[in-house]
Amino acid sequence: MNVSVEELSQIRKKLVIEIAADKVSEMIEDAYKKIAKTASLKGFRKGKIPRALLERHFEPRMQHDVTGALINETLYKALMDEKIDAVSQPQVVDSGALTGGEAFTYQVEVEVKPQVVAKDYTGIALEREAYQLEAASVEKRLEEMAESRAQLEVTSRKKAREGDTVILDFTGYLEGAPFENGAATDYQLELGSGSFIPGFEEQVVGLKREDEKDIELTFPENYGAKELAGKPVVFKVLIKEIKEKVQPKLNDDFAKEFDAETLVELKERVGADILKQESARIDNQVQEQLMNALVERNPMDVPEGMIENQLKNLKQSFSGRLQAQGMTLEMLGMNDEVFAQSYRPMAEQQVKGELILESIGELEKIEVADGDIDKKIEEIAAESNAPLNTVQDYFKKPEMREGLEYQVQHDKILAFLIAKAEVSEVEPKADDAEEKES
Template identity: 60%
Template sequence: MNVRVEELSSIKKKLFVEVDADVVAAELDSAYKKIAKTANIKGFRKGKVPKSILQQQFGFKAQYDATGPLINNSLYKAMIDNNIEAVSQPEVVNTGTVEEGQSFTYEAEVEVRPEIVAKDYTGLELEKEKFVFDEGSVDYQLQHIAESRAQLEVTSRKLAREGDTVIIDFVGYVDGTAFENGSAEDYQLELGSSSFIPGFEDQVAGMKREQEKEISVAFPENYGAKDLAGKDAVFKVTLKEIKEKVTPKIDDDLAKEMEAETLEELKEKIKENTITQETRRVNDQLQENMMTALIEKNEFEVPEGMIQNQLHYLKDSFSQRLKAQGMTLEMLGMNDEAFANNYRPMAEMQVKGELLLDAIAKQEELDVEDSEVEERIKSFADESNTPLEQVQKYFENPQAMNGLKGQLLSEKVSKFIIDQAVVTEVEPKQPETEEAGEEAGNTEEKES
C-alpha cells in the first residue's frame, strides 16, 4: 500500500491511498464467493457457478461490494502508519474503480487536532470579583426554603392572579381547527411560571372560577413543532379551580425539617454553604475570565468535528437536566437547530480552551501524579458518602480514569496560569434596582 499525505490546512489533511493489486484481487474473490452462495443461475447449483459467469453477470456488484472493505481495511492503517489522529469521521472524497489485476486508489480528507504553540499565557491581566458576605442573603434563603415547602390550598378569592396555581380545561385552535396535542382537562398551571406559550398565562390571570374565555396567542417562530411555529392560535379555556400557596412559618419547626436543631443552627448552615458556593462562583468566573483572555491572545482554527462533538455533549447534558425536571427542549420552544445556533459559540470556546490547556501542559511539562488521582478519588468518596472501594472500582474503567486525569490536568494548568497572572479585585456588579412603582402592580384589588 502506498500513501501520500497532503496538508490542506492546520486542521485538515488529505490522504492519497493506493491499495496493492493482490489485495484488490483477494477482496474481489471474497465478494464473488459471497455472491455465488445466493446467485440463482439456470444450469448451475448455488455455490457452484464458475467465476467467469459471475463476472459477466455480477461484475459491477462485486466491484461495489469490494469497495467498502478495501477502504475500511486500508484507511485506518494509513492513518496509523502516518501518525494521523482523526478527530472526526474521515470523509472519502474520491474513489477509483475496483478492477481485477489493478491497484485501487482513493482519496480521503481527515480532520486533525491543530498543532498549537501557546503564547502570552503568563502575566495575563485578570479581574476577580471581591466577595463580601451579605447577611441579608440568609433571610432571603430562609424565605425561599419556606416557600419551597408551601402547600397549595383552594382559595376563596374569585379572581386568579400571578403566583396562583389554576386548574383549567383548554382546547387550542389554529385557523379554526383543533390541533394535535393542543387540548387537556384538569391541567394544573402556575401563573407566572412561563411554562406555557408566551401571553397565555397573562390572560388566564384575572379569570373567575368557572369562567370560560377565548385566549389569543402566537406560537414563537422557533417553536419545536414546525407546523405550529409562528402561527396565531386561539385557546378556549375554562377555569375550574384557583389554588394559592400557603407558606409555613420560619421557626424551629421549619429548621428541624431541614435537619437542624434550631433556627439559629439552620442560619449558620446556610451561611457556611453560601460562603462555599459564592467562593466557588467567584473562582469559576476568574477561570472563565482567564480562558477568555487566553483565547483572545491565541488565534487558531478549530476542527468542525470537535465543535460538533462538544455541541452534542452540551445538548445531551442540557436535555438530561431538563428531563429531571420533567421538561424537554421542545417545551422550551427549541429544536436541534435552535440549540446549535445558541450554543455553538460556547462549544467553540470550550474546544479552544481545551486545546490551549493541553498545549500549555506540554510546553510546561505539567502532568498529574498518581497521588493526586488517589486524593481526588478519596474526596469523591467522602463527599458522596460512598465506600472508597466502590469509587475506586468505578475508576478502573479506562474511560473514566482518562476523564479524571484530564480534569485534574486542566485544573493544574489553569492554576499555573492564574498564579502567574496579574489579578485585580473588583467590586461585585450591583443588580439593577427595580422601580418602586412596579410594586404597585402586585397590589391586590379589592373584590366584592
C-alpha cells in the first residue's frame, strides 16, 4: 500500500491510497467465490455458474463488495501510518474502477485538528467586578427559604387574590355541550401561576367561597387539542376553598430546619453561600472576557466536525438541565435545527478557546501532578458532601480520571493566564446590580 498526503488547508488533508495489484486480484477472486455460492442464474444450480457468466452478470456487485472491503481494510491503517488524527468521518471523494491485475487507487479527505501555536496571551486587560455582601441580600435569601417552606392554609379573607390557591370544580362547554377532558373536581389552582388557559385565572380572582360563575374565554389558536383551538368556550366554576401561603417566622426554630442552632448562625451561613456563589459568577465573567480576548488574538479556522461534536455536548448538557426541571427543548419552542442555529457560534468559540488553551499548556509546560488531582477530589467530596473514599474510587475509573485530569489542567491554565493578565477592579454595572436584586 502506498499513501501520499496533500495538505488542503490547516484543517483538511487529502490522502491518495494505492493498493497493490496482487492484493486487488486476490480480493476480486475471493469476492467471486463468495458470490458463486449464493448467486442465482436461470439454467444453473447455485455454485455451478461459470466464471465468465458470473463476471458478466455480477460485476457491479463484485465492484461494490471489493471496493468497500479494500477501503475498510486500508483507510484507518493509512491514517495510523501517517499519524493523522481525523476529527470527523473521512470522506471518500474519488475511487477508480477495479480491474484484476491492476492497482486500485482511491482518495479520501479528512478533517484534522489545526496545529495551533498561541500568541499574545499575557498582559490581557480584564475587569473584575467588586462585590460587597449586603444585609439585604441575606434577608432576601432567607425570605426565599421561608417561602420554600410555606404551607397552604385556609384564608380568613373572603375573596381570592393572586397568589392564593383555590380548590374548585369546573366543567367546560363548547357550543353548549361538555367537551372531552374539560371537567374536574377539587382541582387545585394557584392564581397567577399561568398554569391554566389564558384568561381563566384572572376571572377567578375576586371570587368567594361557594361562588359560582360562568367563565367565558377562547382557547389559543395553537392549543394542542385541534377541536378546541381558537374556539370560544364557557367554564361553569364552583369555588370550594381559598387557601393562602403562610410562611414560617424567621427565628431560631426556623434555623434548626436548616441544621443551624440559631438564626444568627443561619444568616452567617447564608452570607457565606452568597459570597461563594457571587465569587463563582464573577470568576466566570473574568474567564469569559479572557477567552474572548484569546480567540480574538488567535484567529483560526476549525473543523466542522469539532464544532458538531461541541454542539452535541452543549445540547446534551442543556437538555439535561431542562429535564431536571421537568422541561424539554420542544416546550421552549426549539428543535434540533433551531438549537444548532442558536448555539453554533458558542460551540465554535468554545472549540477555538480550547485549542488555544491546549497550545498554551504545551508552550508553558503546565502539567497535572498527582497532588493536583488529590486536591480536586477532596474539593469534590466536600462540595457534594460525599465520603472521600467513595469519590476516590469513582475517579479510579480510567475514563473518569482522564476527564478530571483534563479539567484540572484546564483550570491551571486559566489560573496562569489570569495571573499574567492586567486585572482591574470595577464597580458592578447598574443592570447587573438590578438583576441580582430581582
